[in-house]
Amino acid sequence: MLKEERLTYILNSLRLDHKVLTAELSGQLNVSEDTIRRDLKELSDNGKIKKVHGGAVAHSLNPFSYRERKVYKLQDKITIVEKAISLIQNGQVIIMDGGTTNLELARRLPEDLAATIFTNSLPVAEQLAEHPTVDIIFAGGKLLKSALATIGLEVIQSFSEIRADLGILGTRSVDREGGITEIDWEEAKVKRAIVSASQHLISLAISEKLDTLQPYKVADISHLHTLVTELPSDSQALAPYKELGIHIR
Amino acid sequence: MLKEERLTYILNSLRLDHKVLTAELSGQLNVSEDTIRRDLKELSDNGKIKKVHGGAVAHSLNPFSYRERKVYKLQDKITIVEKAISLIQNGQVIIMDGGTTNLELARRLPEDLAATIFTNSLPVAEQLAEHPTVDIIFAGGKLLKSALATIGLEVIQSFSEIRADLGILGTRSVDREGGITEIDWEEAKVKRAIVSASQHLISLAISEKLDTLQPYKVADISHLHTLVTELPSDSQALAPYKELGIHIR
DNA sequence: TTTAAAAACGCATAAACATGCAAAAACAAA
DNA sequence: TTTGTTTTTGCATGTTTATGCGTTTTTAAA
Numbered sequence: 001m002l003k004e005e006r007l008t009y010i011l012n013s014l015r016l017d018h019k020v021l022t023a024e025l026s027g028q029l030n031v032s033e034d035t036i037r038r039d040l041k042e043l044s045d046n047g048k049i050k051k052v053h054g055g056a057v058a059h060s061l062n063p064f065s066y067r068e069r070k071v072y073k074l075q076d077k078i079t080i081v082e083k084a085i086s087l088i089q090n091g092q093v094i095i096m097d098g099g100t101t102n103l104e105l106a107r108r109l110p111e112d113l114a115a116t117i118f119t120n121s122l123p124v125a126e127q128l129a130e131h132p133t134v135d136i137i138f139a140g141g142k143l144l145k146s147a148l149a150t151i152g153l154e155v156i157q158s159f160s161e162i163r164a165d166l167g168i169l170g171t172r173s174v175d176r177e178g179g180i181t182e183i184d185w186e187e188a189k190v191k192r193a194i195v196s197a198s199q200h201l202i203s204l205a206i207s208e209k210l211d212t213l214q215p216y217k218v219a220d221i222s223h224l225h226t227l228v229t230e231l232p233s234d235s236q237a238l239a240p241y242k243e244l245g246i247h248i249r
Numbered sequence: 250m251l252k253e254e255r256l257t258y259i260l261n262s263l264r265l266d267h268k269v270l271t272a273e274l275s276g277q278l279n280v281s282e283d284t285i286r287r288d289l290k291e292l293s294d295n296g297k298i299k300k301v302h303g304g305a306v307a308h309s310l311n312p313f314s315y316r317e318r319k320v321y322k323l324q325d326k327i328t329i330v331e332k333a334i335s336l337i338q339n340g341q342v343i344i345m346d347g348g349t350t351n352l353e354l355a356r357r358l359p360e361d362l363a364a365t366i367f368t369n370s371l372p373v374a375e376q377l378a379e380h381p382t383v384d385i386i387f388a389g390g391k392l393l394k395s396a397l398a399t400i401g402l403e404v405i406q407s408f409s410e411i412r413a414d415l416g417i418l419g420t421r422s423v424d425r426e427g428g429i430t431e432i433d434w435e436e437a438k439v440k441r442a443i444v445s446a447s448q449h450l451i452s453l454a455i456s457e458k459l460d461t462l463q464p465y466k467v468a469d470i471s472h473l474h475t476l477v478t479e480l481p482s483d484s485q486a487l488a489p490y491k492e493l494g495i496h497i498r
Numbered sequence: 499t500t501t502a503a504a505a506a507c508g509c510a511t512a513a514a515c516a517t518g519c520a521a522a523a524a525c526a527a528a
Numbered sequence: 529t530t531t532g533t534t535t536t537t538g539c540a541t542g543t544t545t546a547t548g549c550g551t552t553t554t555t556a557a558a
Contacts, residue, residue: 002268003546004301022504032548037505053504053555122378122387126371129394138371138399140389140407145378150387154407158389252536271514281538286515302514302545505554515544524535 001029006039014049014058016108018074021055072100076206076230081105083249084168084204084228090114092165095194097187098124098149099170101204109134118162120155120190122148144186151186159193167198171205173212176240179221181214188216195219202226210237221246250278255288263298263307270304321349325455325479330354332498333417333453333477339363341414344443346436347373347398348419350453358383367411369404369439371397393435400435408442416447420454422461425489428470430463437465444468451475459486470495 006029013020022040026033044051049058081104088094091114096102098121106127113134119125120139128136139158141150169191173181180195180203182188195201195218207229226247231238233248242248255278262269271289275282293300299308330353337343340363345351347370355376362383368374369388377385388407390399418440422430429444429452431437444450444467456478475496480487482497491497 002270002301002303002306004299004306005268033504034506034549035547038547122371122375125392126375126397129371129392129397136392136394138387138389138392140387140399140403143374143378143385143387145385148375148378150389154389158403282514283516283539284537287537290516499558501556501558503555503557505552507552508550510549511547513544513546515542517541517543519540520538522535522537524533526531526533528529528531 003039006031006035007043010036010039010043010056011048014056019055019057023054025055073206074104077101077104077204078108079230080204080206080228081108084202085110087202087226087228087249088113088115088166092116093162094118094166094168095159095162095164095198096124096168097121097170097191097194098147101206102168102170103127105168105204106131118159118164120150120159122150144184147184147187149187149190151190155190156193159190159197162197164194164198165200167194167201169194169201169203169218171203171209173209173214174203174205174221174224174227174241175211175213176221176244178213178217180218180224182216182218183214185216188218191218195223200225202228204228207231207235207237210241252288255280255284256292259285259288259292259305260297263305267309268304268306274304322455323353326350326353326453327357328479329453329455329477330357333451334359336451336475336477336498337362337364337415341365342411343367343415343417344408344411344413344447345373345417346370346419346440346443347396350455351417351419352376354417354453355380367408367413369399369408393433396433396436398436398439400439404439405442408439408446411446413447414449416443416450418443418450418452418467420452420458422458422463423452423454423470423473423476423490424460424462425470425493427462427466429467429473431465431467432463434465437467440467444472449474451477453477456480456484456486459490 009029010020010025022033022036025036040049040051040056043049049056077100080101084105085108093116095118097119103123106124109131111132116135116137117128118137118139125136125138128134139150139155141152141154144151171180172183182191201224203224221244224246226249227241228249238248258278259269259274271282271285274285289298289300289305292298293305298305326349329350333354334357342365344367346368352372355373358380360381365384365386366377367386367388374385374387377383388399388404390401390403393400420429421432431440450473452473470493473495475498476490477498487497
């Protein structure tokens, strides 16, 4: 294996997992830890990564992703995202909003996927821009700084003009009675637009969001077609949703 | 076997595998490793491949390589940006597009500025999102991945509905005869929309862009109200523009 | 503070490399 | 054809690079 390939491998792992461990890489690549250390040093010297004790973390040159807030329950979210990816087919038109789970989805989309993706999330759009084949349509509007997403009438109108195959919602709360609910009124309105524009609605939610409620309603539970969590599909917590006819992944 | 055939063979292997090994090629092509090395050197000199210790890799192997670019002439751009900031007043409605200079402007806006800023550039919007008081309106549309900016009819329409106090253009080329010109047709169209939506048009351009031309016209020089470069305002290079009645900063 | 893991450093070595040179081949012109 | 020139190639030479292994130093967590 060429050194160059190792460096690429490291950068790629870093892109997917946000961090790499020297010991782990040494095992995966069958070279000594010293070599890995030298690789990391080189990448670090070139400003590509940030070397830390034990490995390295992403240090994107992109000024935006500087906010390197740790992603809460990243492992669970990765599990969810991998299930969600299996639901996406080539050629589909997809609407997705923001949130860390959806961002992770954007990051991990298969290289060879061809799709058209509508979004109102700046980070998601930026992540998708690195994908070679997906077409990205950004819904314009007033930017909500805290969410780095556009909101308002214009966004809603944009989405209302689409008939999307898939709507993928990062979800704050799901409840069998209260349906999908959100904490921000404006965001809830945007999500509502996504719901009505999507033929098939997928909710990505870590399990702790199940059976919780927020003040603003996005959609009745009957609108939800597929629920993706990190739990195995036969988990007890998911049984009530299954009974409602919702597909569980 | 002709040398040309070998080179073709190498390029083809590289296309398939993204890498070639000197030793391997030497065996496959029945020539010495030295010859292969010379072949690789030639292809590398012509920019076709990237030569590395042990063989060569395709340029695309490194996924992040295209992001590497440091900001060209950053110091000059900071000078420009500081002058440009002095032209902005509280409460104004501003349209700005993308480019490194405009991104730098977004980064350095005074903390206490209150303004409404329309943009079609993802990085600019993200940067502005860190500002406490400006309102950001993002113009939606199809995302041009290379520029990380939206383009197309929708963007143009968004801008056409505005009457902005200030239009701030990052500028590829300015010429007293040819006006403001751009290298990308779609981007040029968007800039044209900015021009006609702005009551006062400001062009930010490092001096080396003066008196140069690109294929697509954005605006006649008569539409330009203020030209900001890193040069002192009494510089010889700016005199012709001054004569045309353009404000120089 | 103690301590185990990680990193840095120096060193050794084998593989890959650049360079100069000469032989062979291809080519051009007389 | 003959002769002179250029290109291509392989080989011998010394040089550089990549890597692993001890040893010492630093780090971070208990």
